[in-house]
Amino acid sequence: MIDTKPETAPNEEPMIIARDVHKWFGNFHVLRGVTTSVELGNKVVIVGPSGSGKSTFIRTINRLEEHQRGDIIVDGTPLTQDVRNIDAIRRDVGMVFQQFNLFPHLSVLQNVTLAPVKVRKWKRSDADDVAMELLTRVGIPEQANKYPGELSGGQQQRVAIARALAMRPKIMLFDEPTSALDPEMIREVLDVMRDLAESGMTMIIVTHEIGFATEVADRILMFDEGVIIEDAPPAQFFNNPQQPRTQTFLSQILT
Amino acid sequence: MAADTQAGGRPPATPDIPPPRTETGAIGWAYANLFNSRHNAALTVLVGAVTAIGLWFCLKWIIFDADWSVIATIGGRFIIGNYNTDHACPGNNCFWRPQISLLMVTTLLGMGWGIAAGGTAKRVAIAATAIIILLAFLPYSLERMGWDVRLLLLANAPALALGWALGRYTPLGSVRWIIIFTVAGFLIHLLLMRGIEGVPALQPVAINQWGGLTLNLMLAAAGIGLSLPIGIALALGRRSRMPVVKLLCVAFIEVFRGVPLITLLFMSQVLVPLAFPEDFPLDNLFRAAVVITLFSSAYMAENIRGGLQALHRGQAEAARALGLPGWQTTMLISLPQAIRNVIPAIVGQFIGLFKDTSLVYIISMLDVLEIGRTFIQGNTEYLSHAKELFIFIALVFWVFTYGMSYISGKVEEHLGVGRR
Ligand SMILES: Nc1ncnc2c1ncn2[C@@H]1O[C@H](COP(=O)(O)OP(=O)(O)OP(=O)(O)O)[C@@H](O)[C@H]1O
Ligand SMILES: [Mg+2]
Numbered sequence: 111m112i113d114t115k116p117e118t119a120p121n122e123e124p125m126i127i128a129r130d131v132h133k134w135f136g137n138f139h140v141l142r143g144v145t146t147s148v149e150l151g152n153k154v155v156i157v158g159p160s161g162s163g164k165s166t167f168i169r170t171i172n173r174l175e176e177h178q179r180g181d182i183i184v185d186g187t188p189l190t191q192d193v194r195n196i197d198a199i200r201r202d203v204g205m206v207f208q209q210f211n212l213f214p215h216l217s218v219l220q221n222v223t224l225a226p227v228k229v230r231k232w233k234r235s236d237a238d239d240v241a242m243e244l245l246t247r248v249g250i251p252e253q254a255n256k257y258p259g260e261l262s263g264g265q266q267q268r269v270a271i272a273r274a275l276a277m278r279p280k281i282m283l284f285d286e287p288t289s290a291l292d293p294e295m296i297r298e299v300l301d302v303m304r305d306l307a308e309s310g311m312t313m314i315i316v317t318h319e320i321g322f323a324t325e326v327a328d329r330i331l332m333f334d335e336g337v338i339i340e341d342a343p344p345a346q347f348f349n350n351p352q353q354p355r356t357q358t359f360l361s362q363i364l365t
Numbered sequence: 366m367a368a369d370t371q372a373g374g375r376p377p378a379t380p381d382i383p384p385p386r387t388e389t390g391a392i393g394w395a396y397a398n399l400f401n402s403r404h405n406a407a408l409t410v411l412v413g414a415v416t417a418i419g420l421w422f423c424l425k426w427i428i429f430d431a432d433w434s435v436i437a438t439i440g441g442r443f444i445i446g447n448y449n450t451d452h453a454c455p456g457n458n459c460f461w462r463p464q465i466s467l468l469m470v471t472t473l474l475g476m477g478w479g480i481a482a483g484g485t486a487k488r489v490a491i492a493a494t495a496i497i498i499l500l501a502f503l504p505y506s507l508e509r510m511g512w513d514v515r516l517l518l519l520a521n522a523p524a525l526a527l528g529w530a531l532g533r534y535t536p537l538g539s540v541r542w543i544i545i546f547t548v549a550g551f552l553i554h555l556l557l558m559r560g561i562e563g564v565p566a567l568q569p570v571a572i573n574q575w576g577g578l579t580l581n582l583m584l585a586a587a588g589i590g591l592s593l594p595i596g597i598a599l600a601l602g603r604r605s606r607m608p609v610v611k612l613l614c615v616a617f618i619e620v621f622r623g624v625p626l627i628t629l630l631f632m633s634q635v636l637v638p639l640a641f642p643e644d645f646p647l648d649n650l651f652r653a654a655v656v657i658t659l660f661s662s663a664y665m666a667e668n669i670r671g672g673l674q675a676l677h678r679g680q681a682e683a684a685r686a687l688g689l690p691g692w693q694t695t696m697l698i699s700l701p702q703a704i705r706n707v708i709p710a711i712v713g714q715f716i717g718l719f720k721d722t723s724l725v726y727i728i729s730m731l732d733v734l735e736i737g738r739t740f741i742q743g744n745t746e747y748l749s750h751a752k753e754l755f756i757f758i759a760l761v762f763w764v765f766t767y768g769m770s771y772i773s774g775k776v777e778e779h780l781g782v783g784r785r
Contacts, residue, residue: 174682174685197690200685200688201688203686204686205686207682207683209677209679211680211682212683213680213683213684213698213702214702215701215705215780224687224689224697225687225688225689228689228697229687229688257781270683274686274687
């Protein structure tokens with residue numbers, strides 16, 4: 111098993127700091143002042159109604175979306191227009207998408223080794239070794255030479271996780287990683303994520319898998335209309351939510 | 366066997382059953398597809414009868430009525446035009462130069478066969494060489510087609526074998542080397558055709574004397590080889606965030622797509638010289654190649670842009686999220702997928718380009734079609750056999766375009782377009 115714990119010594123600063131983050135799509139005000147922080151090794155789950163800005167927020171953390179006001183600081187590096195900062199942050203932040211987004215023209219192994227070889231400049235043989243270890247860890251070493259189109263959804267998402275981990279990220283972002291999957295595949299992906307959480311990875315996860323959130327999360331954030339309206343540990347969040355909107359939302363998804 | 370999908374290697378709960386047998390064999394197929402209803406059976410008989418009658422008349426004409434002597438009379442000029450005539454090459458000893466180019470082509474085909482895993486490269490290489498070898502046995506008198514010509518044609522068999530061995534057993538057996546050799550070979554071909562002043566064996570031949578199928582193939586090769594990279598650059602430029610680059614690319618594409626190729630060829634006579642220094646040796650061939658390439662690039666750019674447009678946004682996002690810089694995302698993720706998805710359109714463009722090389726007749730170049738047409742014009746006793754002539758030329762074009770289409774189909778299969 112590979113050690114995915116960050117190599118840096120724990121420091122006082124949180125891994126991610128967001129201060130009064132605003133984002134507009136045209137005239138549409140999507141993020142309306144998001145302020146939060148995530149400590150090293152913490153797991154934060156984000157829930158909220160559709161269109162509340164969950165995806166947009168986690169995508170601002172690796173600059174897939176640009177925020178227009180406020181500050182985002184990732185592992186001490188502020189996200190500005192500076193391309194070097196953005197590239198540095200992207201190398202250290204892994205992301206897993208709802209639609210997997212594997213590269214269909216590359217084999218599973220090539221999907222996993224592409225970024226380490228091209229971005230981290232590893233030797234191909236080293237990258238292959240690491241990739242095989244990661245594929246073993248997510249339970250599909252025997253699929254290494256297949257193409258993504260030949261795998262089930264659950265297998266594809268596990269490859270996507272291995273691909274992100276191959277860059278040895280310090281932070282992993284998950285945007286509804288199981289929403290496009292059938293129930294039995296959801297379990298195999300959540301198992302991998304649980305294992306990753308136990309290894310000490312800093313994680314932000316957008317998901318509506320309440321059982322998983324309760325078990326893994328340190329905190330749960332509730333997004334609504336572009337702001338965080340509730341921020342609490344799972345037990346308190348589910349048993350004793352403070353905001354009426356959270357109560358309504360929970361009653362909807364728990365039925 | 367798909368046993369690896371069985372979690373933990375469990376034995377299957379029920380024994381494997383072979384798939385149900387469907388009707389097999391020619392009779393089974395015909396029964397299932399042609400005679401499966403009264404309606405369909407009647408249609409099959411009717412279409413079959415019409416086809417048979419048509420085929421009968423065609424064959425009768427081809428074998429008994431047609432007079433193919435016009436093809437034999439034109440002979441080698443179909444291939445090299447007036448290149449080896451007294452006027453172009455006093456002494457008529459320039460015939461071997463295009464033959465060397467042909468040997469280079471078969472060597473390259475052999476290399477392709479040597480490195481390819483699939484059978485397509487092999488089939489194409491063998492088919493092309495077989496046609497060339499057959500030419501060596503044409504029933505011409507030795508006076509019209511000498512031993513030297515025949516031996517050079519036969520030499521394509523060892524050239525193929527040499528290429529195959531190079532591709533198979535030496536470090537030169539890689540796609541990169543094939544590309545390098547192809548480009549180098551094309552330049553050597555141009556030099557050989559042009560000749561060198563002062564070298565007796567290589568007396569210069571004026572470029573306006575080049576012609577025949579060689580001319581079509583040269584223009585097509587240059588056009589195909591250059592319009593793909595130029596088209597890619599234009600497509601990327603059109604999507605660029607820099608307004609100036611974008612504007613220039615859009616303007617280029619719209620201008621070259623908006624004007625008929627014939628007009629461009631006429632204009633090349635006056636416009637291309639403006640882009641070059643005054644004493645630059647501009648010949649018709651060069652101007653035609655420039656215009657055909659740019660014309661094709663404009664269409665190519667739009668094909669590729671279509672392929673890029675069709676890609677899911679998540680592909681580039683995933684690459685960027687992994688830390689790949691923008692240009693690597695384009696080169697490694699977006700472009701390969703875009704090109705794969707539009708291979709049929711790209712090959713269609715190549716085929717169109719090859720056929721369009723015939724249009725150079727309007728700037729008085731003698732391509733294979735024009736060789737035939739001018740021959741008939743100058744030898745009116747053959748006027749009544751124009752049919753045979755043009756059918757033959759059509760067949761020549763068809764063989765090449767079908768070859769391209771066949772190869773592209775196999776490439777698509779190999780890349781698994783639509784499967785992965
Ligand atoms: N590229 C875009 N351009 C314009 N509007 C966008 C864009 N992306 C998202 N939006 C809008 O921003 C709002 C927030 O989108 P976002 O994807 O962040 O929501 P979400 O909370 O992730 O919802 P879901 O649970 O449906 O994924 C939505 O109203 C969406 O329509
Ligand atoms: Mg979302």
